[in-house]
Amino acid sequence: DIQMTQSPSTLSASVGDRVTITCRASQSISRWLAWYQQKPGKAPKVLIYKASSLKSGVSSRFSGSGSGTEFTLTISSLQPDDFATYYCQQYNNYPRTFGQGTKVEIK
Amino acid sequence: QVQLQESGPGLVKPSGTLSLTCAVSGDSISTSNWWSWVRQSPGKGLEWIGEIYHSGTTNYKSSLKSRVTISVDKSKNQFSLKLSSVTAADTAIYYCARAPYSGTSLNDVFDIWGQGTMVTVSS
Numbered sequence: 472d473i474q475m476t477q478s479p480s481t482l483s484a485s486v487g488d489r490v491t492i493t494c495r496a497s498q499s500i501s502r503w504l505a506w507y508q509q510k511p512g513k514a515p516k517v518l519i520y521k522a523s524s525l526k527s528g529v530s531s532r533f534s535g536s537g538s539g540t541e542f543t544l545t546i547s548s549l550q551p552d553d554f555a556t557y558y559c560q561q562y563n564n565y566p567r568t569f570g571q572g573t574k575v576e577i578k
Numbered sequence: 579q580v581q582l583q584e585s586g587p588g589l590v591k592p593s594g595t596l597s598l599t600c601a602v603s604g605d606s607i608s609t610s611n612w613w614s615w616v617r618q619s620p621g622k623g624l625e626w627i628g629e630i631y632h633s634g635t636t637n638y639k640s641s642l643k644s645r646v647t648i649s650v651d652k653s654k655n656q657f658s659l660k661l662s663s664v665t666a667a668d669t670a671i672y673y674c675a676r677a678p679y680s681g682t683s684l685n686d687v688f689d690i691w692g693q694g695t696m697v698t699v700s701s
Binding site for chain 2: 507513572
């Protein structure tokens with residue numbers, strides 16, 4: 472199975488901060504990576520797919536980059552609604568696998 | 579709009595079988611989509627369990643394969659999960675999700691999720 476490792480596990484930031492989350496795959500997944508946002512008690516919601524494509528309706532302050540084994544999710548200016556947990560997920564191989572999550576907390 | 583809704587018992591006894599159903603509305607289960615099950619243990623991350631296409635083709639996580647069956651009921655526009663020989667380690671929120679198979683840039687991405695249902699394994 473492809474292991475997805477996110478860093479950091481927890482991130483404390485303030486409104487307006489630029490935030491970057493990293494996701495590493497244990498082997499190359501080309502650009503077959505998605506980012507999800509999950510809020511407490513809710514299902515995950517896709518933000519980014521194919522490493523850098525923004526899902527329709529998602530704020531442009533979210534962006535993704537990377538290919539191969541290294542990927543990043545950037546929030547350009549953190550807003551109150553962005554405090555949540557973020558997961559990366561590869562869909563290059565079966566089984567589909569997720570990172571362990573990065574919780575973005577209020578500083 | 580497309581909606582998924584999980585249903586099933588919230589409590590299952592150890593060594594028993596967990597059975598859940600996902601009702602699909604706003605879309606036909608016979609369209610070009612993979613229909614998946616994903617679970618999330620309390621305080622932990624997300625784990626893909628498996629998926630089914632309307633033809634009946636399935637893919638399962640290998641470590642669960644011996645205990646998992648996913649099936650589709652086209653007449654009811656729903657799909658189901660059965661997980662046998664459950665233990666406390668199977669206690670989790672179970673989500674059903676849709677991943678387009680073709681015809682969209684979102685192929686293989688979980689673009690629609692159910693709200694999730696909590697299943698506890700306990701005697």
